[in-house]
Amino acid sequence: ELKVEQNPLFLSMQEGKNYTIYCNYSTTSDRLYWYRQDPGKSLESLFVLLSNGAVKQEGRLMASLDTKARLSTLHITAAVHDLSATYFCAVIPGGGADGLTFGKGTHLIIQP
Amino acid sequence: NAGVMQNPRHLVRRRGQEARLRCSPMKGHSHVYWYRQLPEEGLKFMVYLQKENIIDESGMPKERFSAEFPKEGPSILRIQQVVRGDSAAYFCASSTRRTSGRSANTGELFFGEGSRLTVL
Numbered sequence: 001e002l003k004v005e006q007n008p009l010f011l012s013m014q015e016g017k018n019y020t021i022y023c024n025y026s027t028t029s030d031r032l033y034w035y036r037q038d039p040g041k042s043l044e045s046l047f048v049l050l051s052n053g054a055v056k057q058e059g060r061l062m063a064s065l066d067t068k069a070r071l072s073t074l075h076i077t078a079a080v081h082d083l084s085a086t087y088f089c090a091v092i093p094g095g096g097a098d099g100l101t102f103g104k105g106t107h108l109i110i111q112p
Numbered sequence: 113n114a115g116v117m118q119n120p121r122h123l124v125r126r127r128g129q130e131a132r133l134r135c136s137p138m139k140g141h142s143h144v145y146w147y148r149q150l151p152e153e154g155l156k157f158m159v160y161l162q163k164e165n166i167i168d169e170s171g172m173p174k175e176r177f178s179a180e181f182p183k184e185g186p187s188i189l190r191i192q193q194v195v196r197g198d199s200a201a202y203f204c205a206s207s208t209r210r211t212s213g214r215s216a217n218t219g220e221l222f223f224g225e226g227s228r229l230t231v232l
Contacts, residue, residue: 098145099157100221101157102156
């Protein structure tokens with residue numbers, strides 16, 4: 001069974017600082033997704049990483065994927081308050097299974 | 113282009129009643145996925161449907177839960193004889209293509225805003 005683990009699960013940081021969220025998964029997969037969720041809202045797609053070594057950047061967020069280590073990172077540069085949200089990584093299980101397996105999410109609070 | 117539409121947004125039921133949650137996918141999307149999110153948890157896959165077909169229901173509880181996606185109209189997730197443990201947010205997502213390990217496509221999912229079920 002595929003397991004997806006994120007850490008940290010809770011993170012409080014100050015504006016202007018840098019930080020990284022980690023996403024480990026337990027079985028082979030070559031496709032990983034990052035989503036953002038605001039309280040009471042839906043999930044917003046941030047990144048789709050399709051291959052080993054993939055790196056994508058959007059504004060202050062940068063995501064990378066290392067399929068050999070089964071690890072993805074979401075790096076936040078010079079955080080701003082508007083980035084406060086819960087961030088989920090999700091992986092497609094191998095073997096043709098349908099649907100994504102999500103991590104538990106990282107609750108990020110950025111304080112002014 | 114409207115996004116994925118779910119209704120009701122909030123639903124309160126007493127134990128033993130039925131809950132019906134509806135999902136209209138984005139225009140042009142024929143693949144629908146249902147996920148459940150418990151408090152402080154990630155989303156868990158329940159079922160994947162295409163028009164008139166259930167393709168993968170491996171995440172669906174064996175009893176009381178059913179899903180359909182008729183030729184016309186929205187997809188419906190039905191929970192019979194609800195219990196307190198069914199209280200959760202239920203999200204629907206749609207896609208133009210199948211999101212699975214077989215597909216070479218990204219299979220990006222677009223999520224609705226969810227239906228929050230509270231069982232008293």
